[in-house]
Amino acid sequence: MVSVYVGSTKGYSGKNLTVMGIGQRFLKDGLKVGYFKPFGRLPVKIEGMLTDKDAWFIHRVLMLKDPVEMICPVVLTQDLMVEGCRTGVQGLQEKVLDAFESISKGKDVVLVGGAGTIESGGFLDICGFDLIEKLNARVLLVDHYEKEFYLDAVLDVHGRLGERLLGVILNNVQAGYVEIIQDMIIPLFERKGIHVFGVLPNDGILGSVMIADIVEALAGDVLCCRNKTDSLIEHFLIGGMQVDRALEYIIKTRNNAVIVGGDRADIHLAAIEATTQCLILTGNLYPNEIVVSRAEMRGIPIVVVRDDTYSVAKKVEYLSRKLRLREKEKVYCGIRLIEEKVDFKRLYQALGIVV
Amino acid sequence: MDISETEIILSMGEDENTRVILGYLESIEDGPRFMKAARQISKTKPIIIIKSGTTGAGAKAASSHTGALAGSEHAYRAAFRQSGIIHAESMQALFGYAMAFAGQPLPKGPAVAIVTNSGGPGILAADACDRSSLQLIPMRKETADRLREFLPSMASVYNPIDIIGDASDERYERTLEVILKDELVHAVLILLTPTAAVDPEAVARKIVGLASHANKPIMTSFMGDKRVRGARRILQDHGIPTYDYPEDAITAVDVMLCYRQWLEEPDRQYERFEVDTRKVREIFASVIKQHRHDLVESEAREVLKAYGLRLPESCIARTTEAAVRAASEIGYPVVMKIASPDVLHKSDMGGVRVGLETDAMVEEAFFDITSNIQIRQPEARILGVMVQEMIPQGKEVILGINRDIQFGPMIMFGLGGIYVEVLKDVAFRIAPLSVEEADAMIHDVRSFPLLRGVRGELPVDIGAIRDALLRLSQMTVDFPEIIEADINPLIVCPEGKGAVAVDARITIQE
Structure with missing residues (x-):
């Protein structure tokens, strides 16, 4: 079983969509897929169980069967926020690990959805970096390309994660930038050992x-x-x-x-x-x-x-x-885009998965 | 040197040869000064003004014309009303009113008698009366008997008095003689449509003859064109107002009656409450220091409290546990609301729950409110949830402050919910409000009977609304930095039980 953490260096970069797109493809290729989001920020109650709104939506898009309470073990409610700041909350990492264990049973691959940025959740001792280590996950970064700040951020993550960082997907790339990315950014990343799995062009419907x-x-x-x-x-x-x-x-x-x-x-x-x-x-x-x-x-x-x-x-x-997940048209457009533009062959290779 | 409208009013006020002041206004330079002058002069002679640019399109044309900003229609209407200015809606009305005021005494009361030689116009005039503050009283028995002595049996001796189609100038004259003697009649409207039997000019001359010693207003409407032209000229030459149609005549009498009431109004009483201005000044200073304009709810509450308004007991809870504790301290049932400076429209965003009666309901509401805001407005900073005493049954009203560019602070009042939002049933006055003005604005809204109680409901505490309006008025005068505020809703309890400000919003500017 392998686990893939989908994270980003900035918020609203397209993580949810990437998870759905990759998940769909994995399912289509006959893999047993699990999904969970260790830390969610959109609290909702489903059948009386606390979970994250986006995580619940992705869970349903991928038609998964795991119990609701495992989909998002830590949800940032107002109470958790206050307690986390005032006294600190013990045992959250354990909660995440338990959920992961439950979700990963009998799966070929588990997709782990990151929250906000890869550093989010640090105040509760469950930031992306901590969890990646604990879950023994490989990491895929999804980001919008925003000049050199982005490059520094990715290289910084690479410096901290080393081999665990599989590579990146560049999202929402304006038509004029595709060339620059081919010409400059990909050579830089490849030279540093960071794969570029896909360049997703800007899409009117996705930004709608x-x-x-x-x-x-x-x-x-x-x-x-x-x-x-x-x-x-x-x-x-x-x-x-x-x-x-x-x-x-x-x-x-x-x-x-x-x-x-x-x-x-x-x-x-x-x-x-x-x-x-x-x-x-x-x-x-x-x-x-x-x-x-x-x-x-x-x-x-x-x-x-x-x-x-x-x-x-x-x-x-x-x-x-912000991608509003209940817009079906957008979701399917995004999934199609990932299917078309992400180099799955290379991704499977990097993950050591044979399909 | 520029001469403003205020100076013109003051000088015309002093001019002995001016009986009525007419004006056309696009904008006003100094609203408060204008109001003060108008209030003084209108106590001695009527001021009738037509204001252009009261609608959006008109204002645009007016601003490019005079380079001044045209005030909002509400502000003008309120300012005119509060300073005794008669507002003419059209040029026709402007001159129609002028004719009435210049030629006739003011009516002593609302009772109008209508004399007509044709049924239709009489009924139209009666309808117009019904829509005004005038009354069409039936003639008392003595008058009716006297009329019966000479009117044909087909005639109606009640009101409108229909002296029927074959009426001659003499029948008009005798009828008028009887009616003018009736002290219960405060104004007379004479209608004439040309018939074979009537000589309009002769009727006009008879009216002129009687009018000179009648001490009540006589208005006329001679319908038709060529055939009544001469008659109308005679009436006009003798200061007897004559109108194309009966409705215009009725409106003119109505306006005269309103003006008379203005003259008879006692001096206004201004009440000053003891308030904590220091506290408010401190709050405003801290808001300005933070370069904010909107007060957060807790600040707005403090301000209202400092001005003596009653607010529900409340407390901000940061956690579910604290909310349950607060609720039991305040006592069930409670209301819960999101506490965040970034959420202005709390209930629209799912940030309000009412009627919570148990710990479990409070727990659930705390979760729902904080999650709703987190999901719908993720950038909002959440301070916690406000747990508040649930106000007993009452009627919801809205009080507001708005600053008009020309007249300054304006106070608004209306019934909450659809009455304000959909029906726009609101009353405005320029601050400072006198006790009488506060009362008048409460009575002004069409939905006022709902406050007095319908279908066996108890009346609400109208005194408490007046009190709140006066306190707001004092606040806006004390603090010109308030540019907008509303108490929405103010829950008004049954008579004697007071009113509670449930939610408030205040915006200030340096």
Whole structure:
């Protein structure tokens, strides 16, 4: 049995998606796969058992059968946070090891999902570095390429883990960077003995956000076309300019949502005519009836939010960085991307798995 | 040298030849000074103003015109009302009111008598009365009997008094003579539609003759064009207001009555409460020092407490165990809310649970609230969960402070939930509020009967709402740095039991 820890040097880098993509492929290749996430930060109760929301989702995507309580042995609840700081909590490492033991029984490979960064959980003595050692895991780092800071971070992890670091997957690489990565980054890593298993290009759908999630995160009020809130938004536009300019800009942009003050009826109507996917009206200002009825006719949801335009823009930016796992379309798009772009032959070789 | 609207009002106020002041306003330079001047002058002569740029589109046009920022419509309406200014909604209304005020005495009460030679216009006028603060009282028996002496049997001697289609100028005159003598009638509206039997000009002359010694307002509406033109000229030349349609005449009387009530209003009483301004100053200073604008809930609570508002007993619990302990100390049932400076819309984010009655419910709520926020707003800093006394049954109202760019602090009041959010049933006044103004704004909202109790409900403690409004008003005057605040909700208990501020938000600016 081998265990693979999927971690990253920064948060929101695509770990969950990588786990799902690799897991699916392993299953397809006939391996007995186990998955668990030692440390989760999104507490939920499933059938009365505490677990992590994302871990539970991945568990179901991979159609695994392990008991709920083993999927995520340590979940950061408010109580754990307080206790961890005030007095420290004993026995968390043991809890993780017990879960691992249970999950790994009868498996060919166990995927271990990292939390946040590889250092997360250090304040509870369960950071990635500690666990990798204890679980005797090999490590796959998934990160967005962000200039040389990223290189230093990966080399630092390599310095600490040595042979345990199998290599990296570069995620969300903009079209213009692919060449630089081939030309410069891969030679550097390969020279240091770090395999590059895949370069995943930036993908509009993966970076997109479901309208329903925008509504939830902004505590918005949906005025019409609630049934269309499962559409995905790839681009956000701020409707601050003159109407004629706005029109041009909206028509040119694929799957966009327009963020604009609730009192800009001119932009509202222009955006509706240019068939935006969604109108996000800021400042808790409600549009007039004409706007709502036009939007209704065209099937465009209008969401009224209390925040101002800048705060909304900041929040949606954050949303698009974080993959919301309940968006099936995104998940399957991501899994497909991994299947296509990750060099599984090399990965199997590095893991010593024969399929 | 620039002359502002305030100076114009003051000088017209002093001018003996000016009986009524009319104005067209786009913006106001100094709101409080304007209000002070208007309040003084409107006690001696009426000020009627049409304000443009009250809607969003109008404001845009107005700002580019005068280069000044146009205040919000609510602020203008409140400021006009509080300084006795009569607000004309249209140019037609502006001159219509002017005609009434310039030519006629003010009505002494709300009772209107309508005299008409045609049923339809009479009913329209009656409908308009019903929508106003005026009353269409039935003629008392003596008056009705006197009218019956000369009116044909088909005529109606009640109100509207329909002297029917064959009425001549003499019938108009005799009818008017009787009605003007009735002291229970405070204003008379005379309607005329051209018929074969009537000579409009003769009727006009009869009205002019009677009006000179009537001590109540007489309004007219002669409908038709060419045939009544001469008659209308006669009326106008003698200061008798004449309108195209009866509704406009009724509105003018209504406005005159409101103005009379303004004149009769006693001097305002301002109440000053003993409060802890030092405490508030300290809190604000520390918020500003941290370069914040929004007060966290605990700070907002302290501020309201310092101003004597009652708040529910509460305590922040960092852990489940502490929450259970706090709940049993406060006593069940309790409410729990997320305590985080980053979560502004707590219930929208799943950060509020109410009606918790057992330890187990508190434990569950603690988990749900903290997890919801962690999942929906992972960047939010969580201080813990606020465990709060559950306020007994009452009505939810909302109190707010807003700072208008031209008039300064504005106080808002409305009933909570759909009444404010959907129906926008709110009242605004510019601070400082007098006791009477606070009372008036509570009565102003359409949903007021719900506070007084419907279907056998007990009335709520309206005095406690007034008290809270006055305390907020004092706070906004004491602390101009407050740019926005709301108490949402203030739970008002049955009469005599007070009111409790459950949730509050305060935003300040240096």
